[in-house]
Amino acid sequence: MVYDILRKYGIRGGYHDQHFLIDERILDRIVDAADIKPDETILEIGAGIGNLTERLMEKAAHVVAVERDPELVEVLKDRFGDRDDLTLIHGDVLEVDFPSFDKVVSNLPYSISSEITFKLFRYKFELGILMYQYEFAQRLVAHANSKDYSRLSVNAHYFADTSMIMKIPRGAFSPPPEVLSAVVEIRPRPADFEVLDEKYFLDLVTAAFGQRRKKVRNSLIRNKQLLGIDDMKEFINELPQEMLDKRPENLEPEQFAQLANMLIRHRDK
């Protein structure tokens, strides 16, 4: 029982994003969703007291668990210290390098969800089953023409297919967080549209969503320096007008890519 582990080691949590998943059925459903094969290596970020870790180790060939809190690292060492199918990395997830892994399964520290997700997209892996704050998860999976569609959604769709697979109540954790949670499935894949310069594309998306209520035309003019186009006011007439008349929330990722490609070709002429 997860409660027994917390009690045995005198762990309370509640700070540093420490909300431990105590609902055993939800822990099992998360592991099932990862469909772990016996030869796979699984990365877990924020292993805590090892409640998810032990379930991952039952299925996988190897688990790489990252945890920052020294007290929790001691718990993990005490519980699994002598096992050679676990690599325990004591450190900040944003600073360590991950060894290669097939899948990532984690109940993430919510305050750095965005940074962790974009760090993960720099690695090659097959599947992510990740728990986020519910609102963050909604933005991660949102499609164009919805209120949750954002810079995060466009970025995520560029790197992967995403879908929300479970909504998790506060009572599934100890101590309960103030927010609802959700589990998201992330399947990385190459984008099915061309992006000439990834950074430029992502900068354009950021600039457009920086003025969410404005038409894309206005954001381009306002950000002409950032985008490196001195004659933006004139060049804008050569871009597809139906895209410029829209707000960013109404542009598909592929349309952002088309605009970015046209702008960068003009800039580099």
Ligand SMILES: C[S@@+](CC[C@H](N)C(=O)[O-])C[C@H]1O[C@@H](n2cnc3c(N)ncnc32)[C@H](O)[C@@H]1O
């Ligand atoms: C939401 S808890 C999940 C704990 C456990 N895996 C579970 O499911 O109950 C998040 C965990 O991430 C750890 N954590 C927070 N910030 C971290 C960071 N920057 N790097 C590594 N671990 C971190 C916390 O100490 C905590 O154990």
